[in-house]
Structures are given as C-alpha cells and as structure tokens.
Amino acid sequence: MPDSTTPLRCLVVDDDPLSIQIVETCIANTSFLTSIGNCESAVAAAEVLRTQPVDLLFLDVEMPLMSGLDLLATLENPPLVILITSSKSYAVEAFEYDVLDYVVKPISYARFLKAAQKALEATESSTTAPTDTIQAAQNPQFTFVKVENRLVKVLFDDVRYVEALGDYVHIVTGTSKLIVYSTMRAAEEKFPTSLFARVHRSFIVNLKRVQSIEDNTILIGSKHIPIGQTYQREVFQRLNKF
Template sequence: MATPPTEPLLTCLVVDDDPLSVQVVLNCIANTPFLTAAGSFTDPAAAADFLRTQTVDLLFLDVEMPLLSGIELLDTLQHPPLTVLITSSKDYAVEAFEHAVVDYLVKPVSYARFLQAAQNALAVAQKHDKSLTHSDFAFVKVDSRLVRVDFDEVRYVEALGDYVHIITTHSKHIVYSTMRAVADKFPAARFVRVHRSFIVNLQHVQAVEDGAVVVDGKHIPVGQTYARDVMQRVNKL
C-alpha cells in the first residue's frame, strides 16, 4: 500500500446543523494526514454564502438540515467542491448519485468509513489535476505573455476594477482577471481571502490587529464576511 502524503492536500469544510456531528467530522479530519479543516458551519445558509466567496477542495455536507438541505445548498453553488454527503438516512442515495458526490456516509460515521471516503475524494482530485497536489507555481497572463508566478513569493493579491495586482517578493503583475479566478488557481492551503479585494499568502502574515492582517508591513483590511475564516486559518499557523 502506498504511503499517504504527510502534508495536507485537500482543504475541507464541514456543514452540519448538529454541533456534535460537526466535531466528529473535524476530529476525523484532524487524524487524516492529507486533509486540513478550513472551517465549519451549523447554519447552511451561512455556509452557502461562504462557499460563494471562498474556495475549498472538499465539502463534508449533512443532507437533512432546517431551511436549506444539503442537496439544496449544492444546487445554489455554480461550481461546488468535491462533496461527501453525510446523513442519518439511506434514502438520499439516488439524489447523491445525481449530484455526482464523491461518497455518501451514514451516521454514526466511523473513522474507517470516513477515511475511505476521504481517499476516494483524494483520488478524484488527483485524477482531475485540480492543482490540489501543491504545485509550486502557476502561469498568469500579463499583457500578451504568460508569466510564471511562484506561490512562495506571492505576498498578496489585490483587486482593482477589472484587474488583479499580484504582489510578489520582487515584482507586481497586473492581470486581467477576477478574484474568484485567482482563488481557484491559487492553492487554498496557502492562501486565504481576507476581503472582497484582497487575498493573502498565509506564510507571509506577520500579525493580525485591529481588523487587519499585516503582510510585509502593509495593513490589509479584513472584511466582516471573511473574518471568521481568517481567524480559523491564522490559528493553524
């Protein structure tokens, strides 16, 4: 059997209206070397809002929730992440198949069964080559040429009108793009969106103070929508 990766490859979000169930899944994630938790929600509507602005690799999603079911939540997302449905009933297997989810877990969730689902998700991610294996760089289009950007050198990304400015250690690249496109291209394990206009490299965050993160001495504002996720991610540094 191949030795599993020791560094996290898939960032995960847990959505379940039962706090105890959330903690069970978070504990499973913490014990799985190729997974890392990006956060959790007991409110599915709040989770849907989060997923419209933030990118995760894998979603552990309860089906039966008040106001907005897990299936309905998936239907609100234009580009849903890889998803493992979790429920106390086997009656949703057909709907799970129709939504092309990675796996379907029935509560109570055992770690052995959870690990199998996680390995299935990793296999699908690697098969589709979604930049989840921690590539060290990406190419971005600057004017009429493609420029290599090394992720370790990126300090932060700032949106300005129809363009984004990618600030690196030695240069600034002006790219005609959206922040969502950048978030999809940059590995979520290394970068976090802190504001509608800013994405920062976690390894270059020097401090968090007064509603801002400090990167290379620059105070970058943290928007209210992103504050919870930022604090959860910073706490893992």
C-alpha cells in the first residue's frame, strides 16, 4: 500500500468496454489515483493481481465464466475494492467481502469521487494506525454472517459450537442459534484457529467452551459433540496446549 502522497494503483475490471472507458476517465481526472490497466474478465484480472501490485480494484459483479464476487473469494490478500455494477441485488453479499463501496451504474463522477475518497481515507488510516489498532485488526473479536437478508454480528467469545446440517450451518451461542446458508469449509474460515477447532466433519467448537471430554465426546453445555477419528490427534494436541 502506498503512502498518502503516492497515487493509488487502480485496476478496472468489467466486461463492458464502455464502462471501462468511463471509469478510466474518472481515474484520469482524480489526482490521487492512477490506472495500471483494465481487464474485460475476472479471469484476466486474477492473473494481473497475481503478478502486479494493485492498491484499488474497481470491479464489476456480473461477468461471464467468473463473477466479481467469485474473484474476491479466490483472493487471500485482496486490495481495496469498490464494486461497480448495474444491479443493487448484490449489496448485502458484497459487504461480506469488506468492499469499500458499492456504486450502481450509470456512474457519475461525483459518486465515483465519493467512493474513491473512501479508498484514500482507508489508505491514510492504515499508514497512521497505532500499534494496538493494527493488532486489533489482525486479531478480530467478531465476524458477520448472512442470515436471510441480514448481516448479523457474531462475537467469537459468545459462540459455543458450529454444526453442519444439510446446506446450512447452525452457529450456537449461549442465547441463540443462527441458521446460515454455508458450507462447513466456509464457516471454518470465518472462525480463528486460535480459538476454534474442527473436531468432526459436522462440528467446529470453541475450545474455551469445552467442559469435558469422555470417550471421544466433547461436552459443551448439554451438547455432546463427537470427535471424528481423523481429527482426534490434532484436537487433543490443541486442547493440551490451550
């Protein structure tokens, strides 16, 4: 990430050449931005992101072969992202990927500039953030999950366990059960390994909530959770170190 005096390196990704031209024109008229190029597919953009430094991604959602959101799902360390799309229907899902802004076409320069200024502010705050703020960002205390059409904040300390049921996972806290359309793999990625462990193909547990283990069964509250054979060694190692 550049400092606040260096223009943000931007990549534009859209399958519509006219949209690319409009965004490129906006970038050219914004002093703190510079374009490193554009791509007409998410597949091509993935290669650029792999080989070149990019600070800010202007990304369309609906593209053939791979959507913009699919692209974000493949990135381990994505740049700052501003989604530019013709539909409002992806807004909730988009913010699960921590995008900075969501701009609906047709694009005006005023709306573009407002979104770009968010990127500039994010860059400036990251270069001046105190150590404790940086540590907090690296060790978050919560996540957001999508429940129907809402994003719900989940505090890690409140979670007892996560259970897979068909195409859904149930996130169980001391006071509630959230039903989330998700795979266990995706759920596992949301919960930090410093606190949570996969103990069975259908269960993730909060290690702090484990009360006892007997006959390869974990007790959390009144819930008896089996430890899968393939997970036993790692689980017992984790608990011994916890």
